[in-house]
Amino acid sequence: MRTKSVTSTWPSIRYVLSTSWNYSKRSIIYYSTVTLLTAMQPFLLILFPKFIIDELTGQQRPQQFILLISLMFIILTFAGYFTGYLQNLGLTQLMKVVFKQIHAHTAQNMNVDFKNTEDPVYLNQMEQAKRSLQSVQNGFQGLFHTFFACLAGFLAFIGYLTVIGRLNLGVIVFLIVSIGCSYGLSLRAKRYEYKHEQQLSELERKKKYYSDIMQDFTFGKEIRINSFNSTLVFLYNLSVQNRQEIQSAISNFYFKSDSLDIVIRLFREGIVYGYLAYLYVHQRITIGDFVMYTTAVAGFSGVLQGIMKDLAHLRTQNLYIEGLRNFLEIEQGEQDEGTSLPLPKGPYTIEFRKVSFTYLGNNQPVFNKISFIIPPHQRLAIVGHNGAGKTTLIKLLSRLYEPDSGEIMLNGINIKRFAKTDFWKLFSTVFQEIHVLAFSLAENVSLREQNESDSLRIYDSLEKAGLSEKVASLKLGILTPMQKLLDDEGVEFSGGENQRMMLARALYKNGELIILDEPTAAVDAIAEFNLYTKFNEMIGERTALYISHRLSSTRFCDQILYMEQGEISEAGTHNELLERSGKYNQMYQIQAQYYKGSEA
Numbered sequence: 001m002r003t004k005s006v007t008s009t010w011p012s013i014r015y016v017l018s019t020s021w022n023y024s025k026r027s028i029i030y031y032s033t034v035t036l037l038t039a040m041q042p043f044l045l046i047l048f049p050k051f052i053i054d055e056l057t058g059q060q061r062p063q064q065f066i067l068l069i070s071l072m073f074i075i076l077t078f079a080g081y082f083t084g085y086l087q088n089l090g091l092t093q094l095m096k097v098v099f100k101q102i103h104a105h106t107a108q109n110m111n112v113d114f115k116n117t118e119d120p121v122y123l124n125q126m127e128q129a130k131r132s133l134q135s136v137q138n139g140f141q142g143l144f145h146t147f148f149a150c151l152a153g154f155l156a157f158i159g160y161l162t163v164i165g166r167l168n169l170g171v172i173v174f175l176i177v178s179i180g181c182s183y184g185l186s187l188r189a190k191r192y193e194y195k196h197e198q199q200l201s202e203l204e205r206k207k208k209y210y211s212d213i214m215q216d217f218t219f220g221k222e223i224r225i226n227s228f229n230s231t232l233v234f235l236y237n238l239s240v241q242n243r244q245e246i247q248s249a250i251s252n253f254y255f256k257s258d259s260l261d262i263v264i265r266l267f268r269e270g271i272v273y274g275y276l277a278y279l280y281v282h283q284r285i286t287i288g289d290f291v292m293y294t295t296a297v298a299g300f301s302g303v304l305q306g307i308m309k310d311l312a313h314l315r316t317q318n319l320y321i322e323g324l325r326n327f328l329e330i331e332q333g334e335q336d337e338g339t340s341l342p343l344p345k346g347p348y349t350i351e352f353r354k355v356s357f358t359y360l361g362n363n364q365p366v367f368n369k370i371s372f373i374i375p376p377h378q379r380l381a382i383v384g385h386n387g388a389g390k391t392t393l394i395k396l397l398s399r400l401y402e403p404d405s406g407e408i409m410l411n412g413i414n415i416k417r418f419a420k421t422d423f424w425k426l427f428s429t430v431f432q433e434i435h436v437l438a439f440s441l442a443e444n445v446s447l448r449e450q451n452e453s454d455s456l457r458i459y460d461s462l463e464k465a466g467l468s469e470k471v472a473s474l475k476l477g478i479l480t481p482m483q484k485l486l487d488d489e490g491v492e493f494s495g496g497e498n499q500r501m502m503l504a505r506a507l508y509k510n511g512e513l514i515i516l517d518e519p520t521a522a523v524d525a526i527a528e529f530n531l532y533t534k535f536n537e538m539i540g541e542r543t544a545l546y547i548s549h550r551l552s553s554t555r556f557c558d559q560i561l562y563m564e565q566g567e568i569s570e571a572g573t574h575n576e577l578l579e580r581s582g583k584y585n586q587m588y589q590i591q592a593q594y595y596k597g598s599e600a
């Protein structure tokens with residue numbers, strides 16, 4: 001995973017504006033127009049009252065007076081109306097852009113290297129990027145709004161400067177210096193907030209996880225039987241409480257900073273208004289000028305303070321946007337060697353050459369220079385105790401993880417040289433974990449939409465996986481919705497039936513390399529024996545890897561690897577390993593009683 005360090009704010013502004021322009025040009029056009037209208041309105045409120053008061057205290061011409069009042073109201077009413085109207089249109093367009101970004105975030109999660117999905121650093125980055133997109137005040141929307149607010153502020157600032165500049169340049173310098181102090185305070189508060197953002201993301205992730213478990217009915221049985229609900233509620237509340245504590249610390253920091261700012265402001269405005277009163281009393285300005293300057297000074301202070309706050313806000317938004325960009329730019333398939341060789345034709349020989357691998361954050365390697373060959377058409381069984389490294393071996397072969405060193409070869413070519421999407425077409429895999437989707441049975445088997453699926457092949461795969469009777473008992477057949485999450489008519493299969501459905505999924509895909517990672521743990525021994533016999537026939541000439549704790553599967557295999565702590569300690573056929581009287585034999589003897597039953 002690559003991250004970039006936080007630099008200037010401009011790249012983030014450019015990123016937000018160019019992304020918005022690409023997805024919706026109108027978002028920029030509407031907001032720019034709103035900016036001009038917003039910047040213009042305060043001047044009307046400065047200039048019109050001055051001209052009206054000067055007219056009242058000077059020539060007192062009724063026509064001129066009525067004209068000025070009417071113009072002021074008409075212009076202000078229309079400007080206000082259009083600003084509101086365009087703001088609504090602009091917001092709709094901005095949401096369009098944000099949804100596109102959320103889509104990119106989701107796509108990144110589905111396509112990023114698998115190893116990231118088990119990496120807490122990535123998971124935090126993901127949460128932070130999500131918050132950058134979902135929050136209105138911070139992140140993408142925060143920067144977008146603040147940028148245009150800042151721009152409107154700058155335009156208004158130039159206008160005020162020309163008005164107050166006519167009075168005294170010293171007043172401008174004084175205002176700028178004192179407002180600079182407010183900026184410093186605001187920046188400090190924002191930095192404090194961002195410093196705690198990482199902790200907030202982490203707590204949010206935990207809170208979401210607990211909440212997901214509480215709502216996920218697949219945990220329902222365990223939660224009830226083990227009275228786990230109170231623990232979950234406690235953990236959920238704890239993460240909420242910790243979050244609240246951090247948020248109230250941030251609010252307190254803001255409160256102190258804002259209080260100090262008010263004192264600075266009182267001091268600043270007291271001095272400037274006192275000076276204007278002095279000029280009026282000594283008749284150096286008219287009453288119209290007095291009104292114009294006091295309004296301009298109040299406006300100038302407000303605008304400059306707004307700009308300072310917006311700039312401070314922009315600088316912290318930069319951190320959010322950098323986080324978002326870093327997340328979206330995490331490269332997919334970064335270990336690809338740049339070439340996408342076409343896949344060779346079968347039959348396939350697979351070779352592990354001195355492969356070493358350690359999970360990120362672990363001290364112990366799972367494999368240290370492991371080597372073995374799987375010749376074409378071979379049925380290979382990998383057996384061994386829990387944690388020996390069997391699943392990791394499959395993850396490396398299927399490129400969900402990359403070896404730290406060594407090579408995995410397919411017909412003599414390093415598998416890194418094939419595009420992952422091409423390479424994955426070779427595999428029909430059944431993993432330990434069962435993932436039933438709240439889609440129809442047919443879609444669960446084909447993992448394609450109904451109209452892209454081949455119904456005959458679905459029936460055939462279900463039949464081969466031993467589910468034809470079950471399907472016949474369903475009113476809607478293969479169109480039956482699975483689970484009740486989205487459909488009241490949904491059906492729940494038993495654990496063993498779900499595993500058979502996973503086997504049907506693998507059969508439907510019809511890959512050249514079959515991998516079964518303990519796919520039958522939930523089916524009974526006789527059914528397992530029958531399933532393996534059937535599967536064995538169906539595999540035909542294809543290469544197959546079986547991982548199983550039950551040694552009934554291994555007897556079908558041409559070769560068995562017995563793994564211990566990431567090493568292959570024994571290799572051979574079932575009979576060879578029994579004769580060797582080693583660990584495999586021991587394991588087999590322990591299970592022997594059990595198999596005698598199934599063999600009968």
Ligand SMILES: Nc1ncnc2c1ncn2[C@@H]1O[C@H](COP(=O)(O)OP(=O)(O)OP(=O)(O)O)[C@@H](O)[C@H]1O
Pocket residue numbers: 118359360362366384385386387388389390391392393
């Ligand atoms: N995502 C992961 N992050 C860190 N360590 C992991 C991860 N997955 C597995 N491990 C560790 O790697 C080692 C090998 O695990 P692996 O799942 O490959 O074993 P296994 O032989 O398939 O075990 P089992 O028979 O229980 O399924 C174990 O020590 C495990 O704790």
